Amino acid sequence: MHVTEMLDTNPGKKIFASEPLSQCIEACFDCAQTCSACADSCLGEPKLDMLRRCIRLDQDCADICLATGKVLSRQQLADVRVVRSLLEACLCACAAAGDECAHHASHHEHCRICTESCRRCARACRDAIAALGAPAGTTH
Amino acid sequence: MHVTEMLDTNPGKKIFASEPLSQCIEACFDCAQTCSACADSCLGEPKLDMLRRCIRLDQDCADICLATGKVLSRQQLADVRVVRSLLEACLCACAAAGDECAHHASHHEHCRICTESCRRCARACRDAIAALGAPAGTTH
Amino acid sequence: MHVTEMLDTNPGKKIFASEPLSQCIEACFDCAQTCSACADSCLGEPKLDMLRRCIRLDQDCADICLATGKVLSRQQLADVRVVRSLLEACLCACAAAGDECAHHASHHEHCRICTESCRRCARACRDAIAALGAPAGTTH
Amino acid sequence: MHVTEMLDTNPGKKIFASEPLSQCIEACFDCAQTCSACADSCLGEPKLDMLRRCIRLDQDCADICLATGKVLSRQQLADVRVVRSLLEACLCACAAAGDECAHHASHHEHCRICTESCRRCARACRDAIAALGAPAGTTH
Numbered sequence: 001m002h003v004t005e006m007l008d009t010n011p012g013k014k015i016f017a018s019e020p021l022s023q024c025i026e027a028c029f030d031c032a033q034t035c036s037a038c039a040d041s042c043l044g045e046p047k048l049d050m051l052r053r054c055i056r057l058d059q060d061c062a063d064i065c066l067a068t069g070k071v072l073s074r075q076q077l078a079d080v081r082v083v084r085s086l087l088e089a090c091l092c093a094c095a096a097a098g099d100e101c102a103h104h105a106s107h108h109e110h111c112r113i114c115t116e117s118c119r120r121c122a123r124a125c126r127d128a129i130a131a132l133g134a135p136a137g138t139t140h
Numbered sequence: 141m142h143v144t145e146m147l148d149t150n151p152g153k154k155i156f157a158s159e160p161l162s163q164c165i166e167a168c169f170d171c172a173q174t175c176s177a178c179a180d181s182c183l184g185e186p187k188l189d190m191l192r193r194c195i196r197l198d199q200d201c202a203d204i205c206l207a208t209g210k211v212l213s214r215q216q217l218a219d220v221r222v223v224r225s226l227l228e229a230c231l232c233a234c235a236a237a238g239d240e241c242a243h244h245a246s247h248h249e250h251c252r253i254c255t256e257s258c259r260r261c262a263r264a265c266r267d268a269i270a271a272l273g274a275p276a277g278t279t280h
Numbered sequence: 281m282h283v284t285e286m287l288d289t290n291p292g293k294k295i296f297a298s299e300p301l302s303q304c305i306e307a308c309f310d311c312a313q314t315c316s317a318c319a320d321s322c323l324g325e326p327k328l329d330m331l332r333r334c335i336r337l338d339q340d341c342a343d344i345c346l347a348t349g350k351v352l353s354r355q356q357l358a359d360v361r362v363v364r365s366l367l368e369a370c371l372c373a374c375a376a377a378g379d380e381c382a383h384h385a386s387h388h389e390h391c392r393i394c395t396e397s398c399r400r401c402a403r404a405c406r407d408a409i410a411a412l413g414a415p416a417g418t419t420h
Numbered sequence: 421m422h423v424t425e426m427l428d429t430n431p432g433k434k435i436f437a438s439e440p441l442s443q444c445i446e447a448c449f450d451c452a453q454t455c456s457a458c459a460d461s462c463l464g465e466p467k468l469d470m471l472r473r474c475i476r477l478d479q480d481c482a483d484i485c486l487a488t489g490k491v492l493s494r495q496q497l498a499d500v501r502v503v504r505s506l507l508e509a510c511l512c513a514c515a516a517a518g519d520e521c522a523h524h525a526s527h528h529e530h531c532r533i534c535t536e537s538c539r540r541c542a543r544a545c546r547d548a549i550a551a552l553g554a555p556a557g558t559t560h
Contacts, residue, residue, distance in 0.1 A: 001421075001450045002533050006457035009529040011464040029449045030421045033493055037426035040494040043332055044431040052323055053217040059339075060211050060222055066486060067207040071200050073453055074460040077193040079236040082200055085229040089222070096219040109429040113422050141281075141310045142393050146317035149389040151324040169309045170281045173353055177286035180354040183472055184291040192463055199479075206346060213313055214320040249289040253282050333497040340491050340502055347487040351480050357473040359516040362480055362509070369505040376499040 001026055012075035015083055016131040024124040028069035031121035035062040035097055038114035054100050061097035064090050065121060084132055087125045094122035141166055152215035155223055156271040164264040168209030171261035175202040175237055178254035194240050201237035204230050205261060224272055231265035234258040281306055292355035295363055296411040304404040308349030311401035315342040315377055318394035334380050341377035344370050364412055367405045374402035421446055432495035435503055436551040444544040448489030451541035455482040455517055458534035474520050481517035484510050485541060504552055507545045514542035
């Protein structure tokens with residue numbers, strides 16, 4: 001991906017430091033792809049019945065990660081509260097999908113890889129929230 | 141749209157009451173369309189320079205509303221924390237885009253309509269959050 | 281939805297006539313919502329095994345309809361070939377999902393409604409392609 | 421990204437050969453990110469007026485690449501005509517955005533990188549279409 005190069009050539013002021021930002025953007029697109037593929041792999045398993053919740057949470061996670069990846073790719077005139085609340089939703093979706101996939105990781109290799117991808121994205125969201133700083137109006 | 145019919149025929153348990161749910165789904169898709177169209181209309185205005193922030197926030201709002209509309213369209217085995225945090229991000233995005241559009245509403249009819257659509261979606265998200273109930277672990 | 285109002289207030293030249301355009305935009309967002317909900321309803325059915333292809337094609341159709349609805353919502357400086365080829369992909373996705381849902385329509389009310397929504401969107405795409413006119417370079 | 425690992429662990433039959441498939445999926449997500457970032461960078465340039473068409477086509481390309489990346493990430497029970505028509509739309513969108521960005525590549529580094537990303541994705545779509553084989557009903 002060209003995430004860092006695109007950040008470096010953007011004429012706007014970064015919404016937060018370049019490194020946690022580029023890592024979070026990459027993790028979001030990776031997690032969206034992995035979750036889409038994992039939901040589809042689950043759909044092809046013989047014991048599909050046990051994987052309903054995994055399919056559900058993977059789909060939610062893919063949708064939220066894509067929205068987050070797109071919003072973070074923009075540097076112009078952001079609203080910090082929108083960015084922070086979306087990062088929190090993304091962290092929550094990655095934690096939920098990652099925990100569910102972890103239950104199936106010993107039976108399905110796609111769930112094991114997806115767990116990793118979700119956890120990496122959850123960490124990247126947490127680091128991004130920290131890099132954004134405390135919410136306005138918070139006592140320090 | 142077929143939102144209510146699709147909710148009524150879903151074999152799953154609704155994540156919350158049907159009425160605030162169907163209104164929120166419809167409002168999300170409507171707001172996503174309106175914000176996409178408003179960002180594009182802004183791009184065609186002669187005084188484009190003053191509309192940069194409007195384009196930015198409209199795009200964020202469209203992306204977040206679409207993710208929210210898709211997640212709320214699913215009733216199977218939801219994670220309530222994911223749904224609640226996404227509704228909060230969507231409320232925040234609609235408030236930000238609606239407030240920015242309101243500044244241009246007297247000059248641009250597309251911004252006036254978009255303000256309305258954002259505010260309706262913000263209200264629908266607030267009602268949906270209320271219908272979801274208090275977060276687990278909260279003292280009552 | 282505010283599709284027609286947003287088209288009427290866009291400062292750009294419509295990519296094609298307003299009526300087939302607004303009908304196609306509305307049909308795309310409706311079909312995306314219906315297909316997302318139908319895939320989820322299928323996931324909750326006891327005889328899930330027979331609905332794998334329905335879930336697959338509903339997901340594809342939802343993704344393609346959303347991209348089409350967003351692209352058609354923009355009027356500024358379009359590339360007509362991009363619009364036409366996307367409408368053709370959308371028509372194809374709606375036909376495939378609609379045909380698959382039709383096989384399950386007598387057993388599952390959500391598939392019956394989804395068949396209708398897919399067919400309406402396929403028709404709207406066909407009318408939109410006709411309204412766009414013949415491809416440049418075609419002999420008449 | 422985990423594209424190849426996810427393809428290798430999918431229980432379904434690949435829609436076409438793994439190598440052009442994984443390259444196309446990666447190129448689609450990369451191009452979606454690059455185009456989202458380029459549209460945003462254009463929005464921050466002082467001479468915004470000349471970049472209207474670039475912003476428009478970048479947005480279309482991002483939306484179509486994301487839909488294509490998601491559809492290609494699924495291997496279960498695909499409809500080959502849907503996949504082919506979507507690849508053709510994606511190729512067309514990448515060609516249009518890449519050509520427009522190329523006009524600004526000497527002035528804006530983000531447009532130069534975006535041109536590359538669009539062209540790589542257009543090539544990957546062309547290779548994927550070739551790997552899919554001739555349409556059914558075609559004389560050989």
